[in-house]
Amino acid sequence: MTLLNRNVDYAARALVFMARANKPTVSVAQMEGEVGVSRPFLRKTLQRLHKAGILQAVKGKGGGFALARNPENIRLSDLVSVLQGPLKLNDCVFRKQLCRHHDACLLRHKVSGIETRLLAELDSVTIKDLI
Amino acid sequence: MTLLNRNVDYAARALVFMARANKPTVSVAQMEGEVGVSRPFLRKTLQRLHKAGILQAVKGKGGGFALARNPENIRLSDLVSVLQGPLKLNDCVFRKQLCRHHDACLLRHKVSGIETRLLAELDSVTIKDLI
């Protein structure tokens, strides 16, 4: 199991770079070196964050990306939910009816609690924390 | 991201079933109904747990599987590490050199802390808790 996939990894580094840059926009070309991933791939990732409202984008010459919110308002959980999709609960939690005694199931409750606390941890880390 | 895959899900149910059964061994045929998965698949899963020393196995007629340890000594983290492999850290944590400032990296430390606490949670749940 991988907690964070590469997209989240790259995105976090790129966003930290942007937060530090103190410029209206930063182009992918300027970031690729520091982030350590090819330009087209990083671009696709940042486009997804743009669609999700986490980044602003300016097209055309001199354009690029910028944080759409203050760094302290962009959370690791935001990146995860956009780039890895929502945290899927364990199957019996998700698809009810998989086993009987669904409501009383202790595994379900334990796992649900663990996932809630994991999400809270991902929520508690912001881009500002990483600068 | 899925915290627990189906193998872990099925295995947990099967192990709880065995713990409750109070018999020397339980065959896969006896479990498949309660666990809700096909016999060959459940069998493969339990064989892996046997290889890992978590289950005992008795071949031949009347045979089956049994817990190799007391239920309070079999942890959710055991099932996860056998059936999902070890928790892989985020890429930059794992493959050093991916980005510079590796030692000082805050993302790395944050994620590492989150993963440690997640593992501790998986460690704290035993089969006994689920009976």
Next chain:
DNA sequence: ACAGAATGATACTGATAGGGTATCATTAAA
């Protein structure tokens, strides 16, 4: 007007992991 630099959108590819089936060998009880 035009060239160049940037993102938007989409399609494609290859590798890996998840989820599952099928088959044959081996063991032991009845």
Next chain:
DNA sequence: TTTAATGATACCCTATCAGTATCATTCTGT
């Protein structure tokens, strides 16, 4: 010797991960 069980492999299909390629669009500077 039949039958019921696990041991060990070899497959298969599908989805996700990771990355590339291409063309369209928009904006700036000359």
